[in-house]
Amino acid sequence: MHPLAVDCSNLKDSEIETKIQDLSRKYWMTRNPDIQRQVVSLLEHYKMEIAQRRAKYWQEQNEKRDTDLDNLIKIN
Numbered sequence: 574m575h576p577l578a579v580d581c582s583n584l585k586d587s588e589i590e591t592k593i594q595d596l597s598r599k600y601w602m603t604r605n606p607d608i609q610r611q612v613v614s615l616l617e618h619y620k621m622e623i624a625q626r627r628a629k630y631w632q633e634q635n636e637k638r639d640t641d642l643d644n645l646i647k648i649n
Contacts, residue, residue, distance in 0.1 A: 578615055581622040593619050 581589060593616060600612040 577611075578618045581619070586623065586626060589619050589623055593623070 584592075596612050596616050596619070600609055600616070603609060603612075
């Protein structure tokens with residue numbers, strides 16, 4: 574984890590997305606390659622958190638889905 578990254582567990586998705594937008598803007602504002610590498614590292618951290626949350630959400634939705642329709646269609 575990047576030393577400047579905050580703990581994402583207590584942040585809302587919208588707050589993380591705001592951080593991603595802000596860091597993306599800052600990336601293009603600087604010409605310093607060292608700073609750009611650090612910003613990319615932070616961006617990857619936040620994007621990974623969002624991806625994990627979305628995967629968890631879709632997994633939960635898939636487990637909850639109604640399978641009653643599967644029993645209505647019978648192929649012989």
